[in-house]
Amino acid sequence: MAVQLFAAIDVGSFELELGIYEISGKNGVRRVDHIRHMIALGKETYSEGKISYDLVEEMCQVLEDFVKTMNGYKVKGYRAYATSAMREAKNNQIILDQIRVRTGLKVRIISNSEQRFISYKAIASKAAEFNKIIQKGTAIVDVGFGSAQISLFDKDALVTTQNLSLGSLRIRELLARIPASAKAHREQIEELVDNELFTFRKMYLKDREITNLIGIGENILYMMRQMQSKPVGDKVEASVLNTFYEKFNKLTLDQVEERFGVNAEYASLLMPTVMVYKRILELTGAQMFWIPGIRLCDGIAAEYADDTRLVRFTHSFENDILAASRNMAKRYKCHASHSQVLEEYALGIFDCMRKYHGLGGRERLLLQISAILHSCGKFISMRNSNECSYNIIMSTEIIGLSHLEREIIANVVRYNIRDFDYDKVQLEGTYQEGTVELDQKGMTILIAKLTAILRLANSMDRSHRGKLADCRMSIREGELVITTGYEGDIALEAMSFEQKADFFEEIYGIRPVLRQKRRI
Structure with missing residues (x-):
């Protein structure tokens, strides 16, 4: 398999780093060059709240030199991430624009949970x-x-x-x-x-x-x-x-x-x-x-190798995100058996509707976490649980998820039991859905799609007794037909299902139908 050259840039609190890596399926990720420049961005951010123009000028000059080095190596791809100093600076958007104009580099500010997860991937590569x-x-x-x-x-x-x-x-x-x-x-x-x-x-x-x-x-x-x-x-x-x-x-x-x-x-x-x-x-x-002797740049390279499937990691990082979410649900006394059933229903609907929602594996994961955490707010208030759930999710880091992804999950959970308001869903930044970058309207539609699935799945376990565990799902003649062989009373589920069906049809143009097979 061919070797690919990749560049990782870390715009840190105390230094700028450039790592050049060889990535291949045979040898994994190997660092071939490493350049560091000390610059105390965090010193100003943590004391003044913003970064001065003098430091921005120095930073751009160093990054221009990084670009020359990258061009010398003829790298095929790069990722440039900024961490806490840039994240907390009030003028960070102006600085990012200056970097883009001066150097051509697109630097992304990553959340703390993303930063730690990236470093964790570098450890797991060993x-x-x-x-x-x-x-x-x-x-x-x-x-x-x-x-x-x-x-x-x-x-x-x-x-x-x-x-x-x-x-x-x-x-x-x-x-x-x-x-x-x-x-x-x-x-x-x-x-x-x-x-x-x-x-x-x-x-x-x-x-x-x-x-x-x-x-x-x-x-x-x-x-x-x-x-x-x-x-x-x-x-x-x-x-x-x-x-x-x-x-x-x-x-x-x-x-x-x-x-x-x-x-x-x-x-x-x-x-x-x-x-x-x-x-x-x-x-x-x-x-x-x-x-283990790793830096953030090593993690950025490992993340790129994993995302592009250039290297296969034996450790399941998605399972770590889910494990962290389940431990969070346990901390807030969520109904574990109901959440597990809800996960199965929601993922079943997602997979059955794949042709109609056009979403990928990452959005499937966000839906699964929404199902796991949908009732965490009841720990604080039984009556206003959806708003409490929103606040808990927005206040709690989930390793491996960006701030924006947490915000998507929090909104899905919030609108699970309240009317969906297209004009009031406000998120910061843009979300990358596969190769497409979603704007504010696009993210609102994404949240609506996931909310419609979560609502319908939740209605299928209205009694919290897993009555529809044997159900089968299929698309027939413009309907999502969910069939169960459960012989007992499913009146609660049927009533709740019908209430949630209108919003699902509004989003997908597919009418969900619940059918109960009865043995003769």
Whole structure:
């Protein structure tokens, strides 16, 4: 199979990175070149709320050089992603336009959950080691410049992922406003970290045993080089990290610069990083730390290889998204058996209507998650559950989903039990449906299509007793015929089904019909 050259660009909080990769079915994803340029975009975003023109000018110049390098390699494809610094900057849309005009690059701002999921794909590309480690309780820890992410695995299943405001640059900028000695600042860092981790421990680590930590990100690579003489990618015992911390804690800023070979700007970020990893290690009680040596650019390349089917991954990432959604439903006491039946009905209708809705696998996944989470708002209010469900979904990260995809799911769930208002569905950004980019009207129609299916599927289990579990679906003469052999009373289902049929027909032009076969 031919080798394809691909470029990945990371517009990060503290640096710009370019990775050039060879991708092939035989050898997988292999990095052939890597360029970094330090630029503290996050410093201004986290303190001022926007990025200055001087930094935009520097950024565009560096990205122009990246484009020249990409042209020199004759790459066939590229993806350029921006993370938290750009995401939180008030003037980010102006900056993206400047980059497009100056360099020709189309940079996409990705959500935090997308960013972490991309890095997670890079870890999973090391299939043998990754699959072995996550058989036991495992946490993936990514301490970045803007935030830290902790993702918990248990027996190959993703339990939860949570984002904490513990990025090294964010912590440093916060403490810069407090005049204090270096020792006092270290104590303040510890207080900040412990405050964030206290809630995480109480909610997610109760009765959960964590044996392994997987550390990713640029900061952990610097730490690894100093912790032991073995090459990056090896495992580190918890005792080694503890010893390293004790030694690091005694170093001055100048000594950190000299020992790590970094400038003063970067050296000042290492202390918050070391502190966060140290406290997470103590909190979880993990005995082993695996540092696979990957960056976000590696994840972008792995994502591209997976999306284009250039490389086949053995790990199912879609199952991770579903596992995270089901754990979220469990947290909010959703009716598990009803949700499972609803999933089956909704996916059955989706598959039967494939010729008429024109949607793909990604939209099928969004529908499935909508079915899983459709009643989570009842945890807060039985009477106003749809609005509460909307707010819960919009406030909760689901790893692997973009902010816009969460917004689509939240709206589908909201309109499941209220009149659909075409004029009031408002979403931010544009959605990519296959090769087509949907505008506001297109996304409204997408939400309407998924809502019509979810409503109809929900009506089929009105009694929450799975009476239509044996049903068959087919399109006949302009009707979606759903036939069941259930011999008992389905009056509730039939009434609810008829109520939801009008909206379904309005969207698809296909009339749903429920038929009950009775044995003689």
